[in-house]
Amino acid sequence: MEPLVKIKDLKKYYRVGDERIEALRGINLDIPQGEFISIVGTSGSGKSTLLNIMSGLERPTKGEIIIGKASLNKIKEKRLSDFRRDNIGFIFQSYNLLAPLTALENTVLPLIFRGIGKKEREIRGKEILKIVGLEDRMHNRPNQMSGGQQQRVSIARALINNPKIIFADEPTGNLDSKTTEEILELLIKSAKENNSTLVMVTHDPVVAARADRSIHLKDGLIIKEEIFNHEESN
Secondary structure (H helix, E strand, O other), rough: OOOEEEEEEEEEEEEOOOOOEEEEEEEEEEEOOOOOEEOOOOOOOHHHHHHHHOOOOOOOOOEEEEEEEEHHHHHHHHHHHHHHHEEEEEEEEOOOOOOOHHHHHHOOOHHHOOOOHHHHHHHHHHHHHHHOOOOOOOOHHHHHHOOOOOHHHHHHHHOOOOOOOEEEOOOOOOOOOOHHHHHHHHHHHHHHHHOOOOEOOOOOOOHOOOOOEEEEOOEEEEEEEEOOHHHOOO
């Protein structure tokens, strides 16, 4: 079976004054549909840069990233924005919720950009918020919710379009251990039910080990891959 994501000799360089920073120095990686992979590494290893390029938020300097049959670095910016909207869900460490909006209004934002009518948006928004356990918080604004509840809204927003791929950048980094476990269980369950691919950057080895496979980066290169068999450990 063809992988959903193919990364070929991916490189990313930045200029800082006269110095060239090599954030990624040749990444090759295949990710099947439905796999959960974690990307780990110390600060400056290139893990967030890799996630941003995989999700189309940044352009590579060299190399290619293919999602399905689309080569992201060959898609023009307007079409790339449409591609992200239709295929990708993104979850941030800092939640990135809009303060004036309620949980329901934040959740349905991607549907507005797709031109979905208000009635259908509300139905789908309420359904997904119920799935993430926030049926009693739909009309609360971010400052009326805990960190864990805000992250659940962020997850609901990422899932509402049934994306092929969910990219998560340190989604449990601001949460306590109990809430971290709850969020992880929710993400893994939701991804499996929708056969979505889940790609998560994390610095936490316990979180990383919940994945099917863990990719270790150092100095812009993959230095190790770990495969976890969770059926054996259950």
